[in-house]
Amino acid sequence: MxxxxxxxxxxxxxxxxxGACSDSSSxxxxxxxxxxxxxxxxxxxxxxxxxxxxxxxxxxxxxxEGIIDQNIGVVNKTGGGGAVGWAYIANYDGDPYHLFxxxxxxxxxxxxxxSEYDHTDFTPIANIIADYGAFVVKADAKWDxxxxxxxxxxxxxxxxxxxxxxSPGSMDHLQFVRxxxxxxxxxxxxxxxxEQDGGELTALLNGSVDVFSTGVAETVEQVRAGNVxxxxxxxxxxLQGDVFSDFPTAKEQGIDETFVNWxxxxxxPNMDEEARKYYENAFKELSDNDAWKxxxxxxxxxxxxxxxxxxxxxxxxxLDVTKELLDELGLTE
Amino acid sequence: MDILNGISQGLQVAxxxxxxxxxxxxxxIGTLIGMIPGLGPITAIGVMIPISYGMDIHLALIxxxxxxxxxxxxxxxxxxxxxxxxxxxxxxxxxxxYPMAQQGKAGKxxxxxAICSFVGGTVGIILxxxxxxxxxxxxxxFGPAEYFALMLLALMAITSLSDGSMSKALISGVLGxxxxxxxxxxxxxxxxFTFGNINLLDGIEFLVIGLGLFAIAEVAILIINRxxxxxxxxxxxxxxxxxxxxFKEMRGPMSRQSLVGFLIGVLPGAxxxxxxxxxxxxxxxLAKKPEEFGKGSVAGLAGPETAxxxxxxxxxxxxxxxxxxxxxxxxxxxxxxxxMGIQPGPxxxxxxxxxxxxxxxxxxxxxxxxxxLNLPLIPYISKILLIPRPMLISLVIxxxxxxxxxxxxxxxxxxxxxxxGVIGFLMKLVKIPPAPFILxxxxxxxxxQSLRKALTISNGNLSIFVERPIAMSLLIVxxxxxxxxxxxxxxxxxxxxx
Amino acid sequence: MIKSxxxxxxxxxxxxxxxxxxxxxxxxxxxxxxxxxxxxPYVLGVLLLxxxxxxxxxxxxxxxxxxxAIKIDKSALKMLTxxxxxxxxxxxxxxxxxxxxxxxxxxxxxxxxxxxKKTMVNVIVSITTPIVFYYIFDLLQISLPxxxxxxx
Numbered sequence: 001m002x003x004x005x006x007x008x009x010x011x012x013x014x015x016x017x018x019g020a021c022s023d024s025s026s027x028x029x030x031x032x033x034x035x036x037x038x039x040x041x042x043x044x045x046x047x048x049x050x051x052x053x054x055x056x057x058x059x060x061x062x063x064x065e066g067i068i069d070q071n072i073g074v075v076n077k078t079g080g081g082g083a084v085g086w087a088y089i090a091n092y093d094g095d096p097y098h099l100f101x102x103x104x105x106x107x108x109x110x111x112x113x114x115s116e117y118d119h120t121d122f123t124p125i126a127n128i129i130a131d132y133g134a135f136v137v138k139a140d141a142k143w144d145x146x147x148x149x150x151x152x153x154x155x156x157x158x159x160x161x162x163x164x165x166x167s168p169g170s171m172d173h174l175q176f177v178r179x180x181x182x183x184x185x186x187x188x189x190x191x192x193x194x195e196q197d198g199g200e201l202t203a204l205l206n207g208s209v210d211v212f213s214t215g216v217a218e219t220v221e222q223v224r225a226g227n228v229x230x231x232x233x234x235x236x237x238x239l240q241g242d243v244f245s246d247f248p249t250a251k252e253q254g255i256d257e258t259f260v261n262w263x264x265x266x267x268x269p270n271m272d273e274e275a276r277k278y279y280e281n282a283f284k285e286l287s288d289n290d291a292w293k294x295x296x297x298x299x300x301x302x303x304x305x306x307x308x309x310x311x312x313x314x315x316x317x318x319l320d321v322t323k324e325l326l327d328e329l330g331l332t333e
Numbered sequence: 334m335d336i337l338n339g340i341s342q343g344l345q346v347a348x349x350x351x352x353x354x355x356x357x358x359x360x361x362i363g364t365l366i367g368m369i370p371g372l373g374p375i376t377a378i379g380v381m382i383p384i385s386y387g388m389d390i391h392l393a394l395i396x397x398x399x400x401x402x403x404x405x406x407x408x409x410x411x412x413x414x415x416x417x418x419x420x421x422x423x424x425x426x427x428x429x430x431y432p433m434a435q436q437g438k439a440g441k442x443x444x445x446x447a448i449c450s451f452v453g454g455t456v457g458i459i460l461x462x463x464x465x466x467x468x469x470x471x472x473x474x475f476g477p478a479e480y481f482a483l484m485l486l487a488l489m490a491i492t493s494l495s496d497g498s499m500s501k502a503l504i505s506g507v508l509g510x511x512x513x514x515x516x517x518x519x520x521x522x523x524x525x526f527t528f529g530n531i532n533l534l535d536g537i538e539f540l541v542i543g544l545g546l547f548a549i550a551e552v553a554i555l556i557i558n559r560x561x562x563x564x565x566x567x568x569x570x571x572x573x574x575x576x577x578x579x580f581k582e583m584r585g586p587m588s589r590q591s592l593v594g595f596l597i598g599v600l601p602g603a604x605x606x607x608x609x610x611x612x613x614x615x616x617x618x619l620a621k622k623p624e625e626f627g628k629g630s631v632a633g634l635a636g637p638e639t640a641x642x643x644x645x646x647x648x649x650x651x652x653x654x655x656x657x658x659x660x661x662x663x664x665x666x667x668x669x670x671x672x673m674g675i676q677p678g679p680x681x682x683x684x685x686x687x688x689x690x691x692x693x694x695x696x697x698x699x700x701x702x703x704x705x706l707n708l709p710l711i712p713y714i715s716k717i718l719l720i721p722r723p724m725l726i727s728l729v730i731x732x733x734x735x736x737x738x739x740x741x742x743x744x745x746x747x748x749x750x751x752x753x754g755v756i757g758f759l760m761k762l763v764k765i766p767p768a769p770f771i772l773x774x775x776x777x778x779x780x781x782q783s784l785r786k787a788l789t790i791s792n793g794n795l796s797i798f799v800e801r802p803i804a805m806s807l808l809i810v811x812x813x814x815x816x817x818x819x820x821x822x823x824x825x826x827x828x829x830x831x
Numbered sequence: 832m833i834k835s836x837x838x839x840x841x842x843x844x845x846x847x848x849x850x851x852x853x854x855x856x857x858x859x860x861x862x863x864x865x866x867x868x869x870x871x872p873y874v875l876g877v878l879l880l881x882x883x884x885x886x887x888x889x890x891x892x893x894x895x896x897x898x899x900a901i902k903i904d905k906s907a908l909k910m911l912t913x914x915x916x917x918x919x920x921x922x923x924x925x926x927x928x929x930x931x932x933x934x935x936x937x938x939x940x941x942x943x944x945x946x947x948k949k950t951m952v953n954v955i956v957s958i959t960t961p962i963v964f965y966y967i968f969d970l971l972q973i974s975l976p977x978x979x980x981x982x983x
Contacts, residue, residue, distance in 0.1 A: 047379025208476030221678030723945030793865030
């Protein structure tokens with residue numbers, strides 16, 4: 001028995017040494033940086049969600065189209081609306097082999113005090129896609145435009161309930177509040193309920209609630225069936241595509257506000273400049289790739305490429321707008 | 334005419350060589366991941382979406398559906414053999430399935446589970462096929478007020494999950510409800526009872542509690558008794574053969590629960606877990622010998638096993654006829670549809686009749702496959718009980734660790750698993766039953782959130798529960814379910830003494 | 832001894848309800864909803880408090896307690912603690928050493944400690960099982976921690 005334990009101890013030591021050796025490689029000596037071992041992309045959510053799908057699809061195209069030669073694995077780190085994944089990545093200070101995918105929650109979750117890391121702690125690499133939000137009401141509702149709804153909201157706020165999937169202070173809630181505020185509605189008057197078990201559409205269809213604040217893609221089929229109508233989408237211009245192009249923007253209804261559900265990639269804190277450039281170029285190539293374009297169309301994602309610098313600036317702007325809204329709602333720490 | 338056309342085209346797809354092959358692959362993967370505690374259909378389908386990108390849509394969706402109901406089918410195995418629920422929906426299966434296996438009747442328990450799963454699943458599909466359009470309206474009739482009333486009704490089941498002390502059952506329930514309040518509150522965004530720990534913000538995963546309270550606590554008992562010679566029965570699997578008496582005892586639960594389970598499955602958000610609990614408690618209330626429940630009762634195993642599989646078929650009603658996901662798994666399936674360029678929704682049946690019928694027909698085939706895959710496997714799978722105790726204990730812990738880690742990929746959840754294992758063990762020591770805990774944990778969050786959503790909508794006015802007929806009648810039924818059984822018992826005793 | 836078991840449990844549960852309500856009081860207020868996040872916790876806390884008092888004064892059904900009681904002797908307690916400790920070590924080393932190495936060590940040590948005598952079989956099982964599972968998950972595109980093994 002003792003002999004066996006001894007054997008295991010020896011083999012473990014050998015493994016440890018081997019492990020230590022393989023870690024010591026680095027490719028930053030000459031200007032051009034290229035990855036020399038497998039890369040990990042973290043999706044701070046479970047399999048099947050928006051972050052996870054974006055990461056897995058990007059990894060797939062990187063690999064199949066030969067944009068990045070190294071093996072890319074997607075790792076899920078679920079918890080805290082992203083906070084667990086961000087804390088995990090923050091451990092890899094300067095490590096160019098760990099990336100993660102992010103979207104607006106990396107702005108609003110830290111603002112409400114639920115993550116000690118925010119976007120400024122990480123290295124923005126590139127944004128690649130965008131989704132837009134929509135405000136949906138039942139087909140037989142009395143409102144046909146967003147201003148009509150907002151006027152009623154001003155008059156009798158207690159008569160209108162808005163529903164969304166996220167909790168107050170995050171995406172679905174904020175996008176609605178953002179537009180209502182732009183129209184002059186007191187944001188404290190908005191009745192918002194959050195539905196996290198998948199019953200949002202049900203509640204809208206059976207008349208329990210009046211407005212559903214959500215993503216555009218989720219609504220299309222119900223619109224086609226004549227069950228609901230879209231009062232406005234949050235994009236700058238009308239969207240492309242069959243049913244999509246029928247949806248009016250808030251802008252054309254005189255409300256000068258937009259909301260983008262952007263999705264981009266970040267590296268760990270203090271990522272090497274050369275490595276950052278390498279990935280920025282790789283994502284640019286991905287964004288222009290035909291296979292990726294096809295995937296984008298399939299999922300109804302819009303193209304929205306921003307390089308590192310532009311992305312960082314965009315994020316800072318988003319932070320300011322979001323902070324102002326959350327302050328007004330009394331939701332910041 | 335269109336429907337007949339759709340059915341015949343659906344048949345062609347489902348009965349083609351590839352169709353059958355992909356049903357087989359789907360149910361095989363499903364059964365396997367169902368058997369491993371923790372790894373559930375959500376993760377499996379989630380990771381399959383990118384893999385199946387570019388595949389024929391019919392085949393891909395047939396396969397994913399197979400993974401889903403296959404997992405519910407296979408999930409009972411580890412519940413019965415190891416007291417470790419393979420997936421959420423099979424926790425009630427262990428209440429009588431595990432005791433039965435402990436009595437040296439593992440083979441029989443697994444056979445009953447397989448047959449009941451098959452019957453529940455198949456009846457569910459028949460109902461799905463014939464009632465989907467009609468039931469679609471029922472599925473959307475439920476708003477927050479109705480859900481609150483439904484959850485309250487389901488929570489009443491706690492009173493029948495006690496063995497002996499009612500106050501202990503209620504304590505267990507309240508503790509479970511308290512654990513459900515951990516995490517970010519949905520209606521206000523306030524983190525509750527997280528103690529500044531980001532790992533607790535999303536609340537605690539169901540399976541951490543399920544495996545901790547049941548599997549790990551049981552492991553502790555096994556460790557204590559590991560040298561106990563009187564427990565050698567465990568090393569017997571027993572015959573698969575069911576007697577006429579067994580079938581007689583199964584008949585009632587199977588016919589009732591396939592219907593009830595299906596209807597609960599139709600409601601978005603309710604699903605297999607709640608169906609199986611209601612299946613268990615309602616059979617206990619109806620049973621001639623309720624005292625046998627929890628000690629290896631045939632009806633106590635047949636009830637939840639039929640109900641959870643029927644509910645799985647039911648969950649396809651809102652998905653296929655309305656495009657509304659009724660559970661976490663169907664939400665991921667909805668994602669899969671979208672990737673394939675198909676929007677499931679009210680128009681699916683008319684615009685994509687082939688797909689609609691191909692999925693339904695493939696579910697029949699899948700259930701038959703599951704039965705003929707599972708029955709012959711029983712003697713082999715139950716050999717797991719022949720593994721010497723020390724090794725078996727280590728492996729059970731290992732399985733639980735895999736299952737929990739792959740939920741969130743967060744080591745913190747492993748500590749939580751141990752924590753709830755210790756809690757479960759302490760509860761065993763003082764004889765506080767774990768079943769009310771887990772039931773209240775499942776229902777608690779949804780019940781609280783529905784209540785508060787309803788009150789936000791009504792501006793704090795309680796009349797919302799009285800004005801809506803469905804909510805009102807559910808509330809009355811839950812009140813009756815609390816009052817009638819004691820009255821009934823009282824009169825029975827009076828009659829007996831007279 | 833048996834009689835005091837329920838009373839002990841009741842006392843602990845009483846304390847839990849107090850602690851729970853203490854944290855419920857400290858929840859920040861949010862004005863935009865009619866029922867705030869602390870209401871249901873108060874109800875639960877009070878319920879548990881009442882139930883713990885009921886349990887404290889409840890009579891123990893003696894006969895039943897005797898038959899089903901779990902007896903823990905010193906050696907069993909020692910073993911439980913030992914397994915709990917190696918479980919914690921397993922969790923700590925899970926991502927450091929990686930899934931395969933940490934699982935192998937855990938299965939081997941735990942089986943050995945629990946009295947599994949066939950060391951050769953133990954070595955084979957504890958090495959092959961994690962490897963098989965690693966590759967099954969790999970096939971499903973789920974990556975488990977690689978850790979120190981360089982060839983994965």
